[in-house]
Ligand SMILES: NC(=O)C1=CN([C@@H]2O[C@H](COP(=O)(O)OP(=O)(O)OC[C@H]3O[C@@H](n4cnc5c(N)ncnc54)[C@H](O)[C@@H]3O)[C@@H](O)[C@H]2O)[C@@H](O)CC1
């Protein structure tokens with residue numbers, strides 16, 4: 001499913017109304033009725049206060065209020081405006097319909113009625129926040145801000161219509177007072193604020209409902225949420241052998257950092273590589289031999305436990321003479337002139353390459369590395385975290401954190417590589433400008449080695465199912481393995497090897513996943529599966 005920005009949603013709404021001919025009141029009716037249905041289904045309550053703004057979000061709130069009234073709930077409606085003349089046309093129309101159905105509204109256009117609002121919020125089982133939606137412009141001030149504060153302080157449960165009021169649709173940033181919701185019902189598509197941290201933490205569980213907008217008007221949007229129903233899985237054929245499933249070359253390791261390539265190699269086997277070979281510094285080979293059972297090693301020249309002078313040429317020959325199907329390089333390889341030479345050789349390989357960790361640090365010290373990437377004719381995947389991206393681009397970490405999507409997109413478009421920019425919400429950018437987000441993963445994965453696990457998974461899957469699908473599935477599988485591992489332990493104690501052991505279960509969950517939602521579905525389609533321990 002796509003993830004939209006406010007203007008992309010508005011463009012789609014406007015064109016659906018103008019060109020497809022669906023009346024705006026029908027869209028609003030669909031939005032409000034389906035939201036009411038979710039509220040009635042999910043929550044046990046008798047009384048509700050609807051706090052509505054003057055725009056179309058408020059109009060949705062009035063439709064919800066009508067359906068709650070029809071369901072025999074006690075409904076009180078506050079409109080945050082001093083005059084019905086200031087309401088949007090569809091809002092006013094729904095206000096009139098609500099009154100015709102016997103509903104009562106209170107106009108709250110200045111601070112004088114806040115005490116009454118506070119009293120009603122305290123009395124009610126839940127509050128419906130329909131103050132601002134996608135038309136919100138920060139900041140919120142005056143009595144509206146106070147109303148939001150009252151809701152946050154006294155409501156037993158808060159349901160946000162479209163987006164918690166006070167959050168900006170297009171970013172994860174928090175810029176002022178905003179609603180803290182327990183549940184959000186949004187329309188047609190999720191928006192960035194529902195997905196990105198920290199804003200998404202204030203949305204509660206997010207449901208997306210279809211309101212009959214015409215989706216042809218979002219064709220230009222190339223930003224997607226990875227979904228279990230769309231994930232492509234590798235397949236095993238009965239009549240096959242290990243070479244059918246690829247031979248991944250893992251290159252990495254140095255004294256003190258042997259675990260990194262070991263975890264990448266083991267993850268590759270768990271992700272379905274037919275064969276895995278780790279190229280490692282010779283002096284450390286016994287350590288690798290000891291830990292890697294199913295995986296092979298090729299020791300190359302080393303000095304003081306680091307890749308040595310002859311290593312680049314040896315690796316060049318290994319790649320040339322072996323029948324490898326992809327390479328994952330960088331984990332724990334350290335940075336010196338020889339390792340830089342190794343990266344240069346690897347970039348000449350005529351197979352897909354995943355570069356992570358020190359591989360990226362080596363890359364960033366190569367003059368003109370962007371040109372080398374641009375000229376490379378075979379798929380390249382870079383998996384930087386924010387610090388590595390800062391070294392690659394020269395941007396400071398703050399600039400990257402605040403513009404993850406744009407930074408990844410520009411980098412991929414400029415260099416022709418696939419970028420997996422890792423963070424609390426990993427962003428994938430393709431050379432053609434597509435963006436993918438995954439909502440899988442958790443804070444427990446902010447621990448050493450989880451990146452090495454991702455390198456091994458990606459190295460395997462970009463061969464098994466193609467580069468773009470391999471990255472999408474790999475990132476999702478990695479996050480899901482983390483979520484499953486977190487259920488077995490505590491997020492404090494989660495460790496990278498737990499992820500490797502959870503890969504089989506993650507595969508099974510994805511293989512057995514059956515989408516059962518139409519018109520209305522949670523953003524996290526696996527939430528039911530993951531809650532069950
Ligand atoms: N046809 C459509 O476009 C549809 C829109 N829908 C709803 O309409 C919403 C968007 O409606 P609107 O564009 O009318 O915008 P909103 O209802 O989100 O809010 C805009 C209103 O609030 C005011 N406002 C914005 N920021 C403010 C601030 N900081 N302080 C005080 N006032 C502020 C604006 O002047 C305007 O009156 C969506 O979120 C959704 O809930 C749905 O009904 C589905 C159909």
Ligand SMILES: [K+]
Pocket residue numbers: 057129130131132133160161162163164165
């Ligand atoms: K809202």
